[in-house]
Amino acid sequence: MWLILFLFLVIVPLEARAEYDTIDEIAQAYAVETCGECHDKIHGEWLASAHAHSVANSVGILRTFIEERLQNGKEVDRSQLMRCMECHAPHLAHASESLIREVVRLVLAAAGGRDETAREEAKRSLDRLNINCIVCHNIVAILEKDLHGPPEQEVYYGPAGKASPAHGTERTTALGSYLFCGQCHRVHTPPDGEIIFCSSLYESYQDAYRGQGGAETCQDCHIRKGQRGHRMPGGSDPDLLREGIDLAVEAVGVKLQPGKWVPTAFVNVHLTNKAGHRTPDG
Numbered sequence: 001m002w003l004i005l006f007l008f009l010v011i012v013p014l015e016a017r018a019e020y021d022t023i024d025e026i027a028q029a030y031a032v033e034t035c036g037e038c039h040d041k042i043h044g045e046w047l048a049s050a051h052a053h054s055v056a057n058s059v060g061i062l063r064t065f066i067e068e069r070l071q072n073g074k075e076v077d078r079s080q081l082m083r084c085m086e087c088h089a090p091h092l093a094h095a096s097e098s099l100i101r102e103v104v105r106l107v108l109a110a111a112g113g114r115d116e117t118a119r120e121e122a123k124r125s126l127d128r129l130n131i132n133c134i135v136c137h138n139i140v141a142i143l144e145k146d147l148h149g150p151p152e153q154e155v156y157y158g159p160a161g162k163a164s165p166a167h168g169t170e171r172t173t174a175l176g177s178y179l180f181c182g183q184c185h186r187v188h189t190p191p192d193g194e195i196i197f198c199s200s201l202y203e204s205y206q207d208a209y210r211g212q213g214g215a216e217t218c219q220d221c222h223i224r225k226g227q228r229g230h231r232m233p234g235g236s237d238p239d240l241l242r243e244g245i246d247l248a249v250e251a252v253g254v255k256l257q258p259g260k261w262v263p264t265a266f267v268n269v270h271l272t273n274k275a276g277h278r279t280p281d282g
């Protein structure tokens, strides 16, 4: 009886709360190189996406955020850092406090300091934390966790849920929904009311696009059209930009003063936003 009680009290909580102590440990637990052995095309597309560098590309402002807290005498612990990482690297929720301190140190080193080699090295370490296959197909793949419970380990949720010899699969409609992308592409308000504002595309999509009768989803425009796939390009992709903005220019030459020719031109530029939200974002 005592042994069972011991196992229950000690082993079960440990199981449920696997904490990672080092960048190596967390990067290995969430490694996706092997996914590429079978999902080669998707892996290549993802590597070229912004999602694959969601921490390393953001170190400048992350540093400002951290320094602002430190200047106000606040410790940057997990609850503080998750205010950013909730969307930029959600799996850090399972980091130990010592790993959180290490990430904070790396952000400060990657965005400051004179030694360029040290900066690059810190950035490379941080680049091992990103929004990868496991984040989207497991951690954030269940939209109503209160109703359906947390995701199962080693099960990848997909739109068809086809069986795989390498891992569990589960069908879900969540990944086809705009609510899925909306989890991160929105304004974030932690319970104390702080407003964290990286993107308000989801709000704009709801109000200015769906609210006006727009029917396409984020996935239609960013994944399915033009077979953009897991590259999920944004405003820096010329093809997508052309599709999203209509440009019409007309120039009219006029005579300004009666009897006197003053060469003047009026140029009317008409820009029509055809994206599913305001543009640009941020």
Ligand code: HEC
Residues within 6 Å of the ligand: 050, 057, 058, 059, 060, 061, 062, 063, 065, 083, 084, 085, 086, 087, 088, 183, 184, 185, 186, 187, 188, 196, 198, 199, 201, 234, 281, 282
């Ligand atoms: C609710 C989710 C969410 C939270 C929380 C969040 N971000 Fe972001 N962040 C995003 C999204 C989505 C983008 C991409 C926006 C776009 O390109 O339209 C982004 C973009 C950025 C960028 C620009 C990256 C680039 O490639 O130029 C920086 C920098 C950034 N975030 C820093 C932060 C910091 C610092 C915090 C914490 C204070 C934070 N973010 C919290 C979702 C979030």
Ligand code: HEC
Residues within 6 Å of the ligand: 032, 035, 036, 039, 042, 043, 044, 046, 051, 131, 132, 133, 134, 136, 137, 158, 159, 160, 175, 176, 180, 219, 223, 224, 230
């Ligand atoms: C930013 C979130 C995100 C990331 C990161 C991501 N996926 Fe996906 N994935 C999706 C969404 C959304 C769909 C559904 C697309 C649709 O409905 O058209 C999908 C579809 C799929 C599918 C089934 C459809 C198909 O195209 O065959 C597979 C398999 C898949 N992803 C594997 C991966 C792998 C492997 C990785 C990492 C290399 C990855 N995904 C990274 C969001 C993501």
Ligand code: HEC
Residues within 6 Å of the ligand: 031, 032, 034, 035, 036, 037, 038, 039, 133, 134, 137, 156, 157, 158, 159, 160, 161, 162, 163, 164, 165, 166, 167, 169, 171
């Ligand atoms: C040994 C090969 C193999 C490896 C490795 C592998 N997969 Fe798969 N996966 C498959 C096969 C086969 C399917 C069934 C669907 C198909 O034929 O494309 C599948 C299906 C999926 C689906 C469900 C797509 C749907 O039908 O909705 C997702 C999501 C997925 N894999 C993600 C991953 C991720 C994430 C990894 C890495 C952690 C990974 N896979 C590693 C072979 C593999």
Ligand code: HEC
Residues within 6 Å of the ligand: 050, 051, 053, 054, 055, 057, 058, 086, 087, 088, 090, 131, 135, 136, 140, 180, 181, 182, 183, 184, 185, 218, 219, 222, 223, 232, 233, 234, 235, 236
């Ligand atoms: C776990 C949070 C998360 C989810 C889920 C997510 N994104 Fe993102 N997305 C981000 C962050 C953070 C960035 C900014 C990365 C960077 O620039 O460093 C980003 C960047 C992007 C960009 C590139 C923006 C640019 O300026 O180039 C596009 C496009 C995008 N996401 C579309 C989508 C779509 C479509 C979905 C749903 C299928 C989705 N995202 C799901 C967090 C997320």
Ligand code: HEC
Residues within 6 Å of the ligand: 178, 181, 182, 185, 201, 202, 205, 216, 217, 218, 219, 220, 221, 222, 233, 234, 235, 236, 240, 241, 243, 244, 245, 274, 275, 276, 277, 278, 279, 280, 281, 282
């Ligand atoms: C009708 C098509 C369409 C729909 C629907 C759509 N987008 Fe876009 N999106 C675009 C186009 C076109 C652009 C490029 C123009 C621009 O930068 O706004 C773009 C740009 C973006 C960018 C980059 C913004 C920047 O400033 O670089 C992100 C991030 C993004 N979309 C995410 C989303 C998310 C998340 C959804 C769903 C909530 C969504 N989009 C729905 C067409 C669409």
